[in-house]
Amino acid sequence: xxxxxxxxxxxxxxxxxxxxxxxxxxxxxxxxxxxxxxLVIPVALIILxxxxxxxxAISWQFLTTFPSNGMTAGGIFPALLGTVWLVAISLLAxxxxxxxxxxxxxxxxxxxxxxxxxxxxxxxxxxxxPSIVHALFGLGAFVAFFRLGTSILAASLTLAxxxxxxxxxxxxxxxxxxxxxxREACWNMGATRWQTIWHVVLPNALTGILxxxxxxxxxxxxxxAPIMFTGAAFFLPFLPSGIMDQTMAxxxxxxxISTQVxxxxxxxxxxxxxxxxxxVLVVNAFSIWLRMYLRSKKKW
Amino acid sequence: MNRTASKNNKISIRNLTIRYGNFTALSEVxxxxxxxxxxxxxGPANSGKTSFLNALNRMDMMRTTxxxxxxxxxxxxxxxxxxxxxxLRSKIGVVFPLPVGLPLSIxxxxxxxxxxxxxxxxxxxxxIVERSLRRAALWDEVKDRLTSLGSLLSGGQQQRLTIAxxxxxxxxxxxxxxxxxxxxxxxxxxxxxVLKELKQQMTVILVTNLVQQANRLxxxxxxFLDGRxxxxxxxxxxxxxxxTDQRTHDYIEGRFG
Numbered sequence: 001x002x003x004x005x006x007x008x009x010x011x012x013x014x015x016x017x018x019x020x021x022x023x024x025x026x027x028x029x030x031x032x033x034x035x036x037x038x039l040v041i042p043v044a045l046i047i048l049x050x051x052x053x054x055x056x057a058i059s060w061q062f063l064t065t066f067p068s069n070g071m072t073a074g075g076i077f078p079a080l081l082g083t084v085w086l087v088a089i090s091l092l093a094x095x096x097x098x099x100x101x102x103x104x105x106x107x108x109x110x111x112x113x114x115x116x117x118x119x120x121x122x123x124x125x126x127x128x129x130p131s132i133v134h135a136l137f138g139l140g141a142f143v144a145f146f147r148l149g150t151s152i153l154a155a156s157l158t159l160a161x162x163x164x165x166x167x168x169x170x171x172x173x174x175x176x177x178x179x180x181x182x183r184e185a186c187w188n189m190g191a192t193r194w195q196t197i198w199h200v201v202l203p204n205a206l207t208g209i210l211x212x213x214x215x216x217x218x219x220x221x222x223x224x225a226p227i228m229f230t231g232a233a234f235f236l237p238f239l240p241s242g243i244m245d246q247t248m249a250x251x252x253x254x255x256x257i258s259t260q261v262x263x264x265x266x267x268x269x270x271x272x273x274x275x276x277x278x279x280v281l282v283v284n285a286f287s288i289w290l291r292m293y294l295r296s297k298k299k300w
Numbered sequence: 301m302n303r304t305a306s307k308n309n310k311i312s313i314r315n316l317t318i319r320y321g322n323f324t325a326l327s328e329v330x331x332x333x334x335x336x337x338x339x340x341x342x343g344p345a346n347s348g349k350t351s352f353l354n355a356l357n358r359m360d361m362m363r364t365t366x367x368x369x370x371x372x373x374x375x376x377x378x379x380x381x382x383x384x385x386x387x388l389r390s391k392i393g394v395v396f397p398l399p400v401g402l403p404l405s406i407x408x409x410x411x412x413x414x415x416x417x418x419x420x421x422x423x424x425x426x427x428i429v430e431r432s433l434r435r436a437a438l439w440d441e442v443k444d445r446l447t448s449l450g451s452l453l454s455g456g457q458q459q460r461l462t463i464a465x466x467x468x469x470x471x472x473x474x475x476x477x478x479x480x481x482x483x484x485x486x487x488x489x490x491x492x493x494v495l496k497e498l499k500q501q502m503t504v505i506l507v508t509n510l511v512q513q514a515n516r517l518x519x520x521x522x523x524f525l526d527g528r529x530x531x532x533x534x535x536x537x538x539x540x541x542x543x544t545d546q547r548t549h550d551y552i553e554g555r556f557g
Contacts (some may be wrong), residue, residue, distance in 0.1 A: 110364055185361055185400040185462070189413045189469055190390030199412060204403050 050274045057271025071235060071257050072264045076272055078239055081171070082152075082247035083279070086227060087220045089243060090154035090163060095213055097160075098167030102209075105168070106175035107197055127165035131225040134162045138230040153243040158188025162214040162226050174208020175201060207294040214287035218280040224251040232258070248274045302331025310473060315370035317528075318351045318360075325351040328370075329529040331522060335472075338495065338504040340518025340535060342511055342551070347524040349507045351477050355393040356505075357452040358385050375472075390417060391525040397478040399458035400423075401450035406433075406442050409450040409461055413468045428468050436464035437494050456487030463491065467498075474498060475505045478512065492517055511552055513526065515539050523548045 061075055068074035101119075109116040138158025147287045148154040178201050186196035233246040234256050240247045251273060311333040319328040326348035333339045341349050353359075358379055360366040372379045374388065380422060382388045390413065402409050410429045419425055428509070429446070433439040440461040444451070450461050459479060466474060475493075480488040495504055495517055509513050514521045514545075522532040531538070531548045543549045550556055 105360045111362065181396070181398070182402055184359075185394075185396070185402060185465075186412075188357065188359065188389060188394040189394075189416070189465065190386045190388075191412075191416050192386055195416050198402070199416075201401055 009167040023295075024232055038052045050270060050277055052182075053267060054270030054272075054274035057267040058274060061240045062271060063275070066237070067235065067253075069263050070206075071253075075274065076250065076253060078236060079250045079253035079272070080275065081239060082232065082249040083221050083251070083276075085152050085240065085243075085247055086156050086159060086231070086249055087217055089152060089216065089285075090159035090220050093161035094164045094167050096217070099171050099209060102171030102175060103182065103197060103202075106172050106300060107193060115132055117243065121229065123165045123168050129162075131162060131223055134158055135229050137161065138226055139270065143228065143230055150229070150233075150246055151231045151244045152240055152247050153231070155227040155247075155249075156243070158226045158230045159220045159223060163220055164214055167212055169213020171205070174205040174212070175273070177208065178204045181204045209269065210294075211287050213292045217283045221279055221283075222251055222276060224255050227274050228252055228255075250279075302373075308335075309333060309373070309503075310321060310337075310375065312373040312376070313370070314336060314373075316355060316372060317351070318355055318361075319367045319369075320365045324527055326355075326524075328526045329410060329524075330370075331532050333503060335503050337491065337519045338499050338503075338506055338517050340514035340521035341505065341507045341524055342509075342514050342521060343524035344556070345509075346526075348527040349524050350356065350477055351478055352524070353394070353505065353507060356473075356475065357389045357394065358382075361385060376538040391461075391470050391472045393464055393469050393471035393474045394476070395459070395462050395476040395479045396413070397481045399455055399462050399482060401453055401458040401461055403449065403451050405447045406450045406453070406461065407446040410464050410468045417469075432464040432468040435467050435494065435498065436460045437462055437490050456483045458495075459483050459487065460491060463494065471502060473503045473505065475507070477507045478509045480508070480510060488513075511554070523551060525551070 026044055028165075049185075063075060063080060064077050065075035067079075067259075105116065105119060105292035109119070135158065138154060138161065142148045142157045143150055146154075148157075182200050182204075183196050186200055191199070227249055230253045231246055232249040234252070235250075236246060236248055254269055254272045254276065257264045257272065309332040313332070314330050316326060317324065325346075327350075329352065341352065348511075354363070355368045356368065356379065360368045368380075374382075374391075378389055402412065404412065407429055410432050411425045414425050414428050418553075419428070430439060430443075435440065435492040436472055438457060441457060442461075450458065453461060459482070463474075470537070474495075479491065481557070483491070492513070497513055498504060504517075506514065506518055518535045520533060520536040521538055523530045523538075525547060531543060531545050533542070538548065539552060541549060543552075
C-alpha cells in the first residue's frame with residue numbers, strides 16, 4: 001500500500017479476503033452449533049416419551065411386587081433384583097481382571113513387543129464384538145463347556161467378558177495420564193515398579209478407573225442379548241436363591257413384555273423402560289459427580 | 301590411572317559407551333570422581349550428559365532402547381554387579397531439570413523414600429523429614445503446612461523439595477541434572493549455597509547448562525561435546541584458560557553452545 005510509506009498513521013483497511021474469512025468463520029460456527037444442538041433432540045424426546053407414558057406405571061408397588069396375570073399386570077421386583085445381581089457379579093469378575101491387565105499393559109509391558117501388540121489388538125477387537133456374539137460365546141463357553149448351566153453366574157461372566165475391554169481401556173488411559181516424570185522420580189529414588197505403581201501411579205489414576213467402571217454398570221444393566229441365552233429367564237415365579245439359579249432381568253423383561261406377551265397395557269413396558277433408564281441415568285450422574293469431585297482434588 | 305587409584309574414588313568410569321539403537325549418545329568416556337567432590341559436567345544439549353547420569357544409577361534398565369557398555373564402579377564395585385539395583389539407586393539421589401513434586405503432601409514427598417526402605421517408626425520419619433527439609437533450605441517456608449500438596453509449591457520451592465526428597469535417601473552421591481533450568485536466580489543461589497554445604501557429606505555430580513555455575517561450585521569440571529568427554533580438569537584451571545582442547549576454551553568463553 002502506498003500510504004504505508006507516509007509518516008502519519010495508517011488506518012487498518014479490511015481487504016475482501018478478510019471479510020470473506022470472517023463470514024466463513026461465522027457460518028461454520030452456526031452450522032457446528034446446530035449439529036451440537038441436534039444431538040440433544042433424541043435424548044430429550046426419549047426422556048419426555050418415557051416420562052409421559054411410563055410414569056403412570058411407577059409406584060412403590062410396581063418396584064416391589066412380582067408380575068402377575070401372565071406378566072400383563074403387577075410389578076417388576078424379580079427383574080430389578082436380577083439386574084442388580086447380574087451387574088454386581090459381572091463387575092466382580094471384570095474389574096479385578098481388567099484393572100490388573102491395564103496395569104500390566106501400561107506399566108510393565110514393553111511397548112514395542114509383539115505380545116503387547118497382540119494384547120492391545122485383542123482388547124480393541126473384543127470391544128468391537130457385537131453383543132449377540134458375546135451371547136453365543138457365553139452359551140458355548142460358560143453354559144456348556146464349563147457346565148455352569150443357564151445361571152446368574154454364566155450370564156454375569158458373559159457380561160464381564162463384554163465389559164472387560166472397556167474397563168481395560170478406561171483404566172489404561174487413566175494410568176497413562178499420570179505424568180511419566182512421577183514414575184521417573186520414584187524409580188530414581190530406588191522404588192521398584194510395583195512400589196511406584198502402588199504409592200504414586202494408582203492413587204492418581206483412580207478417578208479415571210472408577211469412572212470407567214461405573215460407566216460399565218449402565219452398559220451391563222442395559223444389555224439384553226448376552227444374558228438372554230446364558231441365565232436370564234422370561235418369567236420366574238420365585239427369586240433366585242443363589243448364583244447358580246436363573247433370574248429375571250429388566251432389559252430382557254422389557255423385551256419380553258413388549259414383543260412376546262399379548263395384552264400388556266402400554267404403561268407397563270414404558271414403566272420398565274423408565275426404571276431401566278433411571279438406573280442408567282443415576283449411575284452416569286454419579287459417575288460424572290465422582291469425576292468432578294475427584295478432579296477438584298487433583299494434585300497436579 | 302591404575303586400579304589402586306580407582307579404589308579411593310566414589311565413582312570410577314571406564315570406556316562408558318551409551319547407545320540408543322543406532323544412535324550413540326556417549327562414547328568411550330573414562331573419568332574418576334573422588335568422594336566429597338563437586339564434579340561439574342558442562343556441555344551443550346545432546347552431548348550425552350543426562351545419559352551419563354542415567355548409566356550411573358542403572359536407569360538404563362527402565363529404558364528398553366538404552367544400551368550401556370564399559371564399566372561404572374561405585375565404591376569400587378561395578379554397578380551392574382549390584383544384585384539389588386534398588387539399593388544402588390537409594391544411595392544416589394537425583395534432581396531433575398524440571399522440579400517434580402509428587403502428588404503427595406510435602407511431608408509424604410520427603411517421607412516416601414524412608415517408607416520405601418521400610419522405616420515405619422513415626423518419630424524416626426519425622427526426624428528424617430525435618431532434617432532433609434532443613435538441609436534443602438526449605439524447612440522454614442513449609443514447616444507450618446507440611447500436609448499441603450507438594451505439587452502446588454512454587455517452582456523454586458518444588459525444586460528444593462526434590463532436593464529434600466533426594467536427601468531423605470541419605471545418599472552417598474547427589475546427581476543434579478540442570479537443576480536451575482526452571483528456577484529463579486535467587487532460589488538458584490540458595491540451592492548453590494546448599495550444595496556447598498552438602499559437599500562435606502556427599503559427592504555431588506552437577507550437570508549444568510550454566511558454565512558459570514560450574515565455575516562457582518565444581519572442584520573439577522568435565523566438558524562433554526557430541527557424546528565425548530573432551531576434557532576433564534580442575535575447574536579453576538579450566539576457567540583460567542589452561543585447556544588442552546580449543547573447543548573447551550571456546551565453550552567456556554561462550555563462543556558456542
